[in-house]
Amino acid sequence: AQSVTQPDIHITVSEGASLELRCNYSYGATPYLFWYVQSPGQGLQLLLKYFSGDTLVQGIKGFEAEFKRSQSSFNLRKPSVHWSDAAEYFCAITRGSQGNLIFGKGTKLSVKP
Amino acid sequence: DAGVTQSPTHLIKTRGQQVTLRCSPKSGHDTVSWYQQALGQGPQFIFQYYEEEERQRGNFPDRFSGHQFPNYSSELNVNALLLGDSALYLCASSRRGGGLYGYTFGSGTRLTVV
Numbered sequence A: 001a002q003s004v005t006q007p008d009i010h011i012t013v014s015e016g017a018s019l020e021l022r023c024n025y026s027y028g029a030t031p032y033l034f035w036y037v038q039s040p041g042q043g044l045q046l047l048l049k050y051f052s053g054d055t056l057v058q059g060i061k062g063f064e065a066e067f068k069r070s071q072s073s074f075n076l077r078k079p080s081v082h083w084s085d086a087a088e089y090f091c092a093i094t095r096g097s098q099g100n101l102i103f104g105k106g107t108k109l110s111v112k113p
Numbered sequence B: 001d002a003g004v005t006q007s008p009t010h011l012i013k014t015r016g017q018q019v020t021l022r023c024s025p026k027s028g029h030d031t032v033s034w035y036q037q038a039l040g041q042g043p044q045f046i047f048q049y050y051e052e053e054e055r056q057r058g059n060f061p062d063r064f065s066g067h068q069f070p071n072y073s074s075e076l077n078v079n080a081l082l083l084g085d086s087a088l089y090l091c092a093s094s095r096r097g098g099g100l101y102g103y104t105f106g107s108g109t110r111l112t113v114v
Helices: none
Strands: A003-005 A010-014 A019-021 A024-026 A032-038 A044-050 A056-058 A064-068 A073-078 A087-094 A107-112 B005-007 B010-013 B019-024 B031-037 B044-050 B053-057 B064-068 B074-078 B087-094 B109-113
Touching (some): A003 A087, A010 A019, A019 A107, A024 A073, A032 A064, A032 A073, A044 A056, A044 A064, A044 A073, B019 B087, B031 B074, B044 B064, B074 B087
Parallel strands (some): A010 A107, B010 B109
Antiparallel strands (some): A003 A024, A019 A073, A032 A044, A032 A087, A056 A064, A087 A107, B019 B074, B064 B074
8 A cells, every 4th residue: 555654753953954854655656746834723835746857856945855766765855944944744645647645644843943 | 816715714513413614626726635634643535526526535434425516616524423523624626637737725624523
């Protein structure tokens, strides 16, 4: 069965520090890959997505993610975190263009001043 | 350009009651999916509607049902509410083939069952 694992439940970083959020997936082929962000009490906003091609994808708000097929990973990175980045981050996959989203359990990001 | 609109934003129901949640998709989108997000969890797929028919369904009981109208808006109905149905219910709209074009989420309906 397809699944997404986000190993870190909660991460705290200092403002201005770099960030990497981990995501691993289980799927028989290369899925479509997504990162979403959710602020408290809000819906989900798409940060970036990967379908094919260049394995380093750029998203909104200065985020990027790298797809590594050999590791079944799609880690999210940001070189310098801002206090407004504090939120919950979800990695998700779909089985092709028609599939529904399968989410990980999320990583909560706290930012220290 | 209006995004996905969900109503109501919050509601409280008693165990055993029935509830209807509503979703208006983003302009230009024809597919609506519903997700349940329990506290501290990632969203779980309930079902997807396209052309007024249920096209895909997740692992949810028949107490969960839906409908899509000709204007692409959608309703989620839950019968015989259980305490465990308390969650944030998210609606996501897309063009057909949402995995390729991306899904737009609403802010959700917070359902509390007491």
